[in-house]
Amino acid sequence: MSLIDNDITVGEMLRKAGVSRRGFIKYCTAMASAMALPPWMGAAMAEQLRHAPRPSVIYLSFQECTGCFESLTRSFAPTIESLIFNVISLDYDDTLMAAAGDAAETALANAMKDNFGKYVLVIDGSVPTGAGGAYCTVGGRSAVDTLREAAKGAAVIICVGTCSAFGGIPFANPNPTEAWPVTAIVDDKPIINVSGCPPIAEAITGTLLQYVTTGRVPDLDEHLRPKAFFGNTIHDRCYRRPFYDEGKFAKSFDDEGARNGWCLYELGCKGPTTYNACATVKWNGGTSFPIQSGHGCLGCSEPEFWDKGSFYAAQSASEWGKAGHASPQKTLELAAGAGGLGAALGAASAGVGRLRQHRREQDTVEKQEE
Ligand code: SF4
Ligand code: SF4
Ligand code: F3S
Secondary structure, eight states, X not given: OOSSOOSSBHHHHHHHTTOOHXXXXXXXXXXXXXXXXXXXXXXXXXXXXXXXXXXXXXXXXXXXXXXXXXXXXXXXXXXXXXXXXXXXXXXXXXXXXXXXXXXXXXXXXXXXXXXXXXXXXXXXXXXXXXXXXXXXXXXXXXXXXXXXXXXXXEEEEEEESHHHHHOHHHHSTTOTTOEEOGGGTOOXXXXXXXXXXXXXXXXXXXXXXXXXXXXXXXXXXXXXXXXXXXXXXXXXXXXXXXXHHHTOBOSSTTSHHHHTTOXXXXXTOOGGXXXXXXXXXXXXXXXXXXXGGTOOOOOTXXXXXXXXXXXXXXXXXXXXXXXXXXXXXXXXXXXSOOOHHHHHHOOOOOOOOHHHHXXXXXXXXXXXXX
């Protein structure tokens, strides 16, 4: 069962939805700009995408708060972003779909069978492993079992949100459900982490768009995040940066410095160590972002952000440049070939995180003990 008609190309779907070629090029150009690509790439992406087959997407939600999904679905409607969501073939999503119970379980089984080896698996939420996985079960199956099975037929896995990417709040001390990120459970598939608590809607749709256009995993950073959206810190692009450079800091949220829009570093802003596109893409259709609203960045797109100390204490300079998880890089070529556009977007790569390494070490220890 598919939530939408999935036997047509992206171009045909756009025509059916009444989206003009010009409107779609405009959207792709804006997306290319957000990804710091040259303007001509927008038109090239639009053209390539129109002829691309619509990939099957299976969206699974595990231990999460639905904030990530809210971010995605509440992108500025009725924008083309929501159409991008429709130009993929969304074959299973237990939050959106009308089916329930056995019908929903059958839909998932069919989607995995019909598109084995080809589907994009989107995961939202961490994976609890305590009590045999009992903390998160759907249809009597634990999240960890469902993930392992769904991962087998996936071409790529996109982790939406800090929970699935790094464990997020459930992973924070004392982690009562023994929650893990997807990278700790799956180690044989390309994984893309679109982190954030929640992530920016355009970072999710843009990552999907880039994958659909090129058939390749985009360039990733050491935490498997697309460099297009996570290549700079908030501090690098923050409009309050001139105040930082001049040493003008707000000391409280209601002092003169705060009223003048000075830098929030001394009020705990984690912008200098946080990689995300909030300062450029912003939120709610480019309206604002936390710092523009007068609050420092919490570092929500970084590993272990919840356990890094007070949100309101200034970071010491020694924290700068430190990675939450040191991740060994490993490049996996995807089976899909890349066209000229793909090459222009950069070599396909995917890595594995420290947690995968941790898991392999655990497996080795367990085997030695057997
Ligand atoms: Fe909710 Fe944040 Fe986890 Fe997303 S990353 S599911 S917004 S707690
Ligand atoms: Fe940097 Fe935060 Fe100050 Fe902006 S408000 S300049 S991100 S420390
Ligand atoms: Fe999160 Fe900081 Fe952006 S708290 S939403 S990464 S400004």
